[in-house]
Amino acid sequence: MPLPIHPPIEPMLARLASEIPAGDEWLYEPKWDGFRALVFFDGKEAYLQSRDLKP
Structure with missing residues (x-):
């Protein structure tokens, strides 16, 4: 996938x-x-990626 960032990435979590x-x-x-x-x-x-970096 030609994207500016490459998955997986760690998401910011709500607090x-x-x-x-x-x-x-x-x-x-x-x-x-x-x-x-x-x-x-x-x-x-x-x-698609979950918040724990699983596809």
Whole structure:
């Protein structure tokens, strides 16, 4: 797969915060329970990876 980064990569994991950070430089989203995957797509092929680096 010709990508700028090569899977597998270690994902950033969600962590608990007591309050939402203020400021335009912060991005955040709610964490919903369920299956998580990182998807790499080069226009032809897709590679799906779990958070523990398994394809």
